[in-house]
Amino acid sequence: MTSIHSGLYPHEHEAIAHTYPDDESYAIPAQPTDIRTLPAEFEVVGYDTYAGCAFMVPFLALRGWYQTHRVYRNARSEVVLEGYRNWRRNQTRSFAYLHLSDLHTPISPPKRYRGGLPGEEYVLTDDGTHELRHSNRCEVYDGCPDCREFRKRRLELYKCALKYVEDQLRPLIEEVRDDTLIVVTGDHGEAVGEHYELDYQFTDSRPNAGVGHGGTPFDSVARVPLGILTPDEPAFLPVGGWANLIDLPGTVLASVTDEEQNPFPGMRWQEPIPEDRTVFCEASRFGTERKAAYCGPRKLIRSETDDVTLTAQVVQDGEQFRQIPEDIESELLDALPPSWDSIKPTPQVSKTVRDRLEELGYT
Secondary structure, eight states, X not given: OHHHHHSOOHHHHOOOOEEOTTOOOEEOOOOOSSSOOHHHHHHHTTOEEEEEESSOOTTSOOBTTBSEEEEOSSOOHHHHHHHHHHHHTTOSSEEEEEEOOTTSSSOOOOHHHHTTOOOOEEEEOTTSXXXXXOTTOOSSOOSOHHHHHHHHHHHHHHHHHHHHHHHHHHHHHHHHTTSOOEEEEOSOOOEESXXXXXXXXXXXXXXXXXXXXXXXXXXXXXXXXXXEEOSSSOXXXXXXXXXXXXXXXXXXXXXXXXXXXXXXXXXXXXXXXXXXXXXXXXXXXXXXXXXXXXXXXXXXXXXXXXXEEEEEEEETTEEEEOOOOHHHHHHHHHHSOOOOTTOOOOOOOOHHHHHHHHHTTOO
């Protein structure tokens, strides 16, 4: 969330959340206060700003970033969007960030969308920890028949949740599209066992490697859908080389202001991206730090602590891991940002954040 708002990679703003492999505690550092943020830039040029979040987003510093914010407790998309509608009616120039939760673990869309599928939920276990409840639960994800059934049902649930979110977004987009720049994207994807065997090479604080997000940045986690709709021009997407979510602040600001100098790092998608651009995905939520580098059709995943390097050929629908010449691997290794495994984030957070983290399954 900090990266999307500031245009900085995690290693640059250091707002890094981490669960260490030898410690089950989950810690969030203090959010940076000395960086430029997108809502602050909009406020400077005369916009009112609003953030509506379906749940407590512990990685996003709302206070001080937005003039108005409303944080719900596990609210459906329709509630978050209606709250935004009510606020927008009194605005003439506004910038808003809406964080929906229906596609976030645990997946539990309304019953009318599930078609008889049971929704997911977290339950409190005897030892005081939270676990994701699903039928035929295995101790580890190992590709067994029960795991395959879990994967099949989870993907079906995602489709149901996506249909629900689309049905909620479509009317709002039609209402505001004549005078509003609209960006729809995600802050992360979700792995459902696509590369679980490879994932066990990395130290992870959870038993189910290869499932969830925040661990190894395989494509199912690192690459997210994105669409941009403008009132005066057709919808557009970045063209050329690899785009990155750190480009969003500069791209959005350039679409609505005449400022020639981009106040944010990253690139503006109004111009083609160089084909030889290298972009990164940095993961540190569970276990050891893992970073990925993308350049053209090449991808590399590296963990310094585990001394594991994976190389892949990126294809349209994912990645295919295979041997790649050493010179290419060395080039991407040299491009990776610094490591942060030695950084110790502070465990001191507010009670609201602690309660939300416990609801999400952390201790």
